[in-house]
Amino acid sequence: MKKSVLLWLIAFVLTVLTAVYQRMTGPTYPISGETIINGDLVEYKLDRTHGGDGDHLIEINADNENICAELLWKRYKTNDAWTSIEMKRQNGN
Numbered sequence: 001m002k003k004s005v006l007l008w009l010i011a012f013v014l015t016v017l018t019a020v021y022q023r024m025t026g027p028t029y030p031i032s033g034e035t036i037i038n039g040d041l042v043e044y045k046l047d048r049t050h051g052g053d054g055d056h057l058i059e060i061n062a063d064n065e066n067i068c069a070e071l072l073w074k075r076y077k078t079n080d081a082w083t084s085i086e087m088k089r090q091n092g093n
Helices: 002-025
Strands: 031-037 040-046 070-073 083-086
Touching: none
Parallel strands: none
Antiparallel strands: 031 040, 070 083
């Protein structure tokens, strides 16, 4: 009985650890970070997947009005060409 409970406990812990590792490192894990552009700190968090209807909203907070950006994307695991979209400033983002 003790051996069976121990094996179930080990299996549960390994399953949870594997799920956490996959969530943190898998291809759908959001990319976040910060960079300095012309002396201004720009923080970002970018989702890497979108499974819903319509377009996915991408926002980068940048206080400097002179900063502009371009988004390059393509569908995962396809031979599609990269698509380039110029980002537009709305509501300070």
